[in-house]
Amino acid sequence: MKRFLGFVRKEFIHIFRDYRTLFILFGIPVAEILIFGFAISMDIKNAGVAFLDLSHDEITHKLSDKIISSGFFRKTEDLLSYNDIDKVLKKGHTKAVIIFEEDFGRNLIREGKASLSIIADGSEPNTATLITNYTTAIVNDFNMGLAGTQVSSALKIIPEVKMFYNPNLQSHFMFVPGVITLILILICALMTSVTITREKEFGTMEVLLVSPLRPVQIILGKVTPYFILSFINVLLILALAWFVFGLPVKGSLVLLLAETMLYILMSLSLGILISTVSSTMQQAIFISLIGLLLPTILLSGFIFPIENMPSVYDYVSLIVPPRYFIVIIKNIMIKGTGLMYIWKETLILAAMTTVFIAISIRKFKIRLE
């Protein structure tokens, strides 16, 4: 035990000596949380819209003012003819063109019907849908105002909505759990796989192997510091979420931390597994960074919900561990549920950990070839 502790101390010294890495280790989650919180959002704001007003009457002016003053849009230019549409959309600053037909106002008043068309740039599908949805809502609203009392009597069903768990529809309810999930698996897998392959590549592994330490102790000694650092990282993210966004942990903090430890263990054992199959650091980095980064972001349900994907992905994503942890952490943090609701996911993570460790033990070579 004393030997083991000594070894852990050696590893800590290695880590602390490299203060730049340590700084980045804690800098990454902070930067991510701030970017997700303050820089990017799925919603549109100031999206560039151009108008092609073939009528130029009082109503079209009012309506275009109403559209612009909503805050979702920013007017880029006024077009003169249909031929300009392609040109402005290709430039990329304008995301949609709103077209009022000729004699829009007169048609609306005399014939009771006028038409407006929206041409949106479909190369950004999400933005395009939001722009058409918002514009349609604004125009409908304007239409209601024109129609006055006649409509209110026609509207019979009044839908009311209650947003569960996140009544103010804040995006950090989604990204804080996502960032924790992403950061933990990447950092743990990267760190462990790299530090172990480093010893292999430099030949210092042999020094360790001939020492009285047993292989298990060497591996445990390697991962213990990262276990502790990752755990501190989680506390840091939770604190940041709490102080910056006021996002509390609704369920049991103890349960959350226990589940996090399980997830860290899983990630560390994945890192060990990667290290047993890689001979150089570059290889380990390649597998853990390029191989894990995109699948973790895209297939875990972090940003893109799994149920929207084609049905094969119900099965493909089964082997992506973050998928389970995202469910667990959302349940505990945001819904406030207990172990009863997440025991299945917990068991799967535990099973994955066991499998990774079992394979690593079988593959671990005590001798260098």
Add this chain to the structure above:
Amino acid sequence: MRTILYLIRKEFIQIFRNKFISKAIFAVPIVQMLILVPAVTFELKNVDIVIIDKDLTPESRGLISKLAGSTFFRISGKTWSEKEAENLMLHNKCDIILHIPDEFGMNIGNGKPAVLQAGIDAINSSSAQLSWAYINGIIRDYNSDITIDNISTSGVSSFPIIDITNRYWYNEELNYKYYMLPGILVILVTAIGFLLAGLNMVREKEIGTIEQINVTPVRKHQFIIAKMVPFLLIGLIDLGVGLSIGKLAFNIPFEGSILLMFLGAAIFLIAVLGLALFLSTFSGSQQQYMFVAFFCMIIFILMSGIFTPYESMPQWAQDFNLINPVAYLMRINRMVMLKGSSMNDISGELISLGVIAVCFSTFAVRRYRKTA
């Protein structure tokens, strides 16, 4: 010039000596594109609704069948108990609870407003908003079905209506694959170039072989160029492979000039490789460089507008993107591929990228010290 060619040859030998890396450089992008591109979509599908129908009248049934008929929603269960419904939501078994109270049908019949409640799991706020918009649309439709029935019977004249039509250009069906493929391609090219080039340089430092170069008459810029060219070529080949997959597997349209895309990517790669080699001069070990690279990549990629609209970002974020090469290539790729934008349309982006490329490469040459 001959010196550079020899050095480039040396780099290629070094890269391809590692069996794993030499295969992975090409295999990983192919596999990831095939798996990831079809997966990512914001399109709403199969949203599970649990219905609490306390009314059980033709009106409530009519509305339910209208919901069931839409492609977005799936009626996953019916119950009488609100508690049970909420429990299902806690278990992630449903996304929406629709509660139809018992006077619903009667109120509609009497011409009184009928209230209806929808409870939506809003952890993912954008999905929740979208679901709500769709439900609202369906209810509005249903509403006007009833209204038209009434109007036609009572003969009330209709009010002025603004008829809205919308069309999506360049991607009529709003196929997300068209949107994601150019984006994912940019990430893969960035990851491979940025990571491998820097690691390669730091590795020479770490194992000491850089000293052997330093004692030769090889000039600084020759060395840096020789480090860049192989990864530039690998990146462009990866781009070509990725584009072929896009065409063959996903049938993504190619509106613009392929040459223009390669030109953009080449300038981009010079910028990214320059930055990679510049950063590598600050790192003593591969581990350290990897973290720096990881940090930069995460920031560059998230801020580039890959998943999120670029214009919604606050001003400071857009200002930051002036030096973010990934943001430029993300725009160039999508514009050229999907919209067929010409050299003229993207000249601003190309020039900015060019300036970044020159700056970063100069920094890299300047910072590199031949003396230890």
